Amino acid sequence: MSVLLIAGSPTEHSRSATLLGGVEQRLHAAVDDRRLRVDRLHIRDLSPQALLLADWGHPSVVRAIEQVANARALVIATPVYKAAYSGVLKVFLDLLPQSAFKGKAVLPLATGGSPHHMLALDYALRPVLQSLGARHILPGVYASDSQIPKDEDGEYLIEGDIAQRLDDATHLLLHEGLRLPPAAMVRPVPFAQALYSV
Template identity: 35%
Template sequence: MHVLFLSGSPNRLSKTNAVLKTVQQSIEVPYSTSTIDILDVPADDLMQARFQSPAIEKVKGEIENADIVVIGSPVYKASVPGVLKALLDLLPEGALIGKVVLPVATGGSIAHYLSLQYSLLPVLHILGATSIIKPVFVLSEHVQLENGVARIQDTQSLKRIDEAISKVKQSLKQASYTNV
């Protein structure tokens, strides 16, 4: 089983990436993992919709090889960042068919949680995702950045991450029984 972590944060040292790292540390064993950072995809490829650029092809290949896709996003102005949306727009319809998808997000207000229902989940459905785990949302104030290291300081957020990982594993078991 392979897990792909896709960071949609336009900042490498971000609270969103701290949450993704926490999920990755919790889910790694016995899975192999890889990470795609939106900052590693050339902006020109995103802005000029270069569907076949080498960077976009790499992203497509990583998604194709993944069993689980964990998508991390900050929420700005009640939506995901445009760079993440631009990348998702370049994926072919059906790119997430057969994948277990776990959205994780950070935002400044609990009201931003609902924005995922309107800005991210519809796109995931269009991409063919049928096994979407309830998004994990962490308030930005619950993630502390100190000396270049970010940590989640809220036990309820950590509990929601653990619950989401359990649901990911349950979905994988159900999928394996279905495919027998």
């Protein structure tokens, strides 16, 4: 069983990529790696010419479409520009077969300059996900720029309300999207690391 994390930002270090990384950390913390494989797809790494010319035969596009087909669930992260998801993500979604998300659960994540763009998840991205046949589109997580500040080293931070919302979203992805039983959520603890009192 696998989850594919799709980074829809044209830049490598972005707030939306930070949200995606937060979900990845939570997935690894919640489920044993042998039970759930987590893969990443950075759309910016695909051939720009192949994307713009809709070259389905280009090796990078073929591989990306295979990754989508092989995943049981998808987490899609995008910045919001002009009240819509990124153009990079749009070009990629346009290349996918009409039933590419059939039977899959999808967790959308987005970031934007202000809270005014949060409806882009519901009014711009959700209809496209539905048109691709997503079985279950989970409630998305939107964060404004001020909710993902930088630390002293220039790294983006996930704290407070956004951290809690990512916890909740990951929980929903695992239990409702992937329908993992509770037993699958517990990692075994070696006896030497067990804490106990007498």
